[in-house]
Amino acid sequence: MTTPAPITESRVTAPASDAAAVAALSIDGVSHSYGARRALMDVSFNVAPASFTALLGLNGAGKSTLFSLITRLFGIQSGRVSIFGHDISRAPGEALRLLGVVFQQRTLDLDLSLTQNLLYHAALHGIGRREAAARAAELLGRIGLTDRAASKVRDLSGGQMRRLEIARALLHRPRLLLLDEPTVGLDVKARADIISHVRQLVSEQGIGVLWATHLFDEITASDDLVVLHQGKVLAKGAVARVLSEAGAQDVNSAFMRLTGAQTMPGGGA
Amino acid sequence: MSSITAQDSRAHHAPRGFSLSEYMTCLAGIVWREGLRFLHQRERFVSALVRPLVWLFIFAAGFRQVLGISIIPPYETYILYEVYIAPGLMAMIQLFNGMQSSLSMVYDREMGNMRTLLVSPLPRWFLLFCKLLAGTAVSLLQVYAFLLIAWFWDISPPPFGYLTVLPALILSGLMLGSLGMLISSGIKQLENFAGVMNFVIFPMFFASSALYPLWRVQEGSPYLYYLCQANPFTHAVELIRFAFYGQVNWISLAVVATCTIVFMIGAIYAYDPSRGLARRGPAGGEG
Secondary structure, eight states, X not given: OOOSSOOOOTTTTSOOSSGGGSOSEEEEEEEEEETTEEEEEEEEEEEOTTOEEEEEOOTTSSHHHHHHHHTTSSOOSEEEEEETTEETTTSHXXXXXXXXXXXXXXXXXXXXXXXXXXXXXXXXXXXXXXXXXXXXXXXXXXXXXXXXXXXXXXXXXXXXXXXXXXXXXXXXXXXXXEEESTTTTOOHHHHHHHHHHHHHHHHXXXXXXXXXXXOGGGOOTTSEEEEXXXXXXXXXXXXXXXXXXXXXXSHHHHHHHHHHHHHSTXXXX | OOOOOHHHHTOSSOOOOOOHXXXXXXXXXXXHHHHHHHHHOHHHHHHHHXXXXXXXXXXXXXXXXXXXXXXXXTOOSOOOHHHHHHHHHHHHHHHHHHHHHHHHHHHHHHXXXXXXXXXXXXXXXXXXXXXXXXXXXXXXXXXXHXXXXXXXXXXXXXXXXXXXXXXXXXXXXXXHHHHHXXXXXXXXXXXXXXXXXXXXXXXXXXXXXXXXXXXXXXXXXXXXXXXXXXXXXXXXXXXXXXXXXXXXXXXHHHHHHHHXXXXXXXXXHHXXXXXXXXXXXXXXXXX
16 A cells, blocks of 8 residues: 555545435444354445445455345344444344345246236335335336336346346335345346446435445446455545555556455555 | 434434334235245145145045044044044145245245345344244145035034134144244255155154044054154144134143244244354355
């Protein structure tokens, strides 16, 4: 590292009246091990409301473990996770209400129709049938699948399933959206569609997004970036800042330098 | 929800808890989905029906001559062997269904559907309870379909028996479902389910009063008799048997109710994120 000052989140620290001061997602000193294997070590970062934060890491970096902790599949061993100030261990209901998730694995009922999948999810959030049907129809329209509403999910393409999963994650109007490698296995066009759709959610609806990926080209200069490697956060902050501090021209080389510095002390910048 | 802490009071969105109608919507949604899935799995329904019918039509017919049934409560006359085993077969339907629901939870966990359920903001105990109720509702459909066919085979209790057996079936369905759920929390993969068949379903079914009255067992082997007495499945069968004739077997009721509570608490504990699943390492795609 060339700069003495630690890299910090650019937007969260900006002074603001009330709402903006609370991070959409706050990960504070989180560690996790599976027996002797340490999957996460003292991970801390924030996702600001209405921001697109890319969580960049190779397979095995700890991204899915982190997602499992945020979604309460695993209990938190140490540290603290909160969503808009609600601690997920102490007030899980309030926290999960504000959270939408798209998991890496497909989690749709393949034999149920698109609408049925959406209605089931709405019910899980306590949204009444009439309201749920209206929201489902609206979201299906937005992802361009209105005419497929009654088809079985099994008959959709991979990209359509992903769009449906994103629509489902938005059904209860969360303020924070987590996506775990959502474009894996999709073709170029479907990938581009999904990325632009999610970016639109950030800019138009002010949703905070945490987008886990190992694909450098999904990150743009205006994003926030968290680099996770072997369970540790190597860098975080606005992309431009991470790049300048790593002395790199693009995310790819910044990542190589950061992780290279990790494994080869004295190397890198 | 827990009390509002200093941390929470900073929250952007104030906590508001959940209303009764939100709970009910969630329950209805989970039961509805389970019903839809059941309708889509016709083979499951057919095999759930064929299994007890094979026992009734073939096994019971052959066994009728071998095993004489004396008059024991709740029966007031001599009965055919078919009539004797009918309650055991009802319980068997529920046993298989309970284990199959647990199979679907393992499958769901592999497929990730369980994750969708568990990120619902409603309390986790409630979600699991809904899942149990949904599984029990499906088992009731199976049992009544079986009873309809069995009626043509002269399994005809007093008409009100069809009504009085319902609460017994709900309770036994919940007990067997929560046992399945408890077991499912310990199963990592689908393949292990064959082990559940061998080590749970068959011993529970055979070491019970489903196929033979316990006094008969006692004549043969006192130890087996005690084992049967200690088997919760025996009490599920007896609860159903008595309820089918409009009576209550209080001991069985107490045992089944207690076991239901214990299994349910165990299952909820096992699915608690800070305990059960957490120790078991990554589920599915690790990254």
